[in-house]
Amino acid sequence: xxxxxxxxxxxxxxIAVIGFYPSYFGDLAKVxxxxxxxxxxxxxxxxxxxxxxxxxxxxxxQAHRLVGRGSLLLVPLFIVSGVLMxxxxxxxxxxxxxxxxxxxxxxxxxxLITFAMAYGAALYHRKSIQxxxxxxxxxxxxxxxxxxxxxxxxxxxxxxxxxxxVHLSYAICFAAVLCLIYDDYRKGKLRxxxxxxxxxxxxxxxxxxxxxxxxxxxxxxNLYK
Numbered sequence: 001x002x003x004x005x006x007x008x009x010x011x012x013x014x015i016a017v018i019g020f021y022p023s024y025f026g027d028l029a030k031v032x033x034x035x036x037x038x039x040x041x042x043x044x045x046x047x048x049x050x051x052x053x054x055x056x057x058x059x060x061x062q063a064h065r066l067v068g069r070g071s072l073l074l075v076p077l078f079i080v081s082g083v084l085m086x087x088x089x090x091x092x093x094x095x096x097x098x099x100x101x102x103x104x105x106x107x108x109x110x111x112l113i114t115f116a117m118a119y120g121a122a123l124y125h126r127k128s129i130q131x132x133x134x135x136x137x138x139x140x141x142x143x144x145x146x147x148x149x150x151x152x153x154x155x156x157x158x159x160x161x162x163x164x165x166v167h168l169s170y171a172i173c174f175a176a177v178l179c180l181i182y183d184d185y186r187k188g189k190l191r192x193x194x195x196x197x198x199x200x201x202x203x204x205x206x207x208x209x210x211x212x213x214x215x216x217x218x219x220x221x222n223l224y225k
Contacts, residue, residue: 005053012140013046019147034088038081049140075119082112090224102221106207111142114200134193144173170205
């Protein structure tokens, strides 16, 4: 499976481009700096995953390590961009942000924490190909919910609400993670990365629907409004 990782990462990037078109990729000239910062760092991360998986597939280990060092700069920038995006969402006067900002910031918070943990674990286990590859693959899966959530409304009028689009996007994401876990199980050993990812995805979806009833969370996010 991991010999084909480059194709899976390309598919995730394609899904992201479709999802964020036209809101981001469709009109770059009108996008503000915060969105550009986040969009560029996120795109660079996905491109790095594609390049790294291709380098491993073709046996270019030294080049893989060299490119990997670049992630030490890219990852902090991506995390900072994510935090700035959360603040921008909470302070936006748009009706959408006022209605869903706090709920989406919950998702983004769990996503960023999971991303940072997966990246850190991948570095720690860089000498263990099995763990390193799975932790890195986990970061790509985190792209799916926001991308799919934007694609769903484009599929037709049967998507009747934003909440429904989010629910369906997480259903697909759950299915993808369960397939990854099953692949490990089929090969005789369950490993931590995808189990951690499953918990993260569950927390994201649960918080999206439950967080409006959490007074502590609403008060916390209101501090930035």
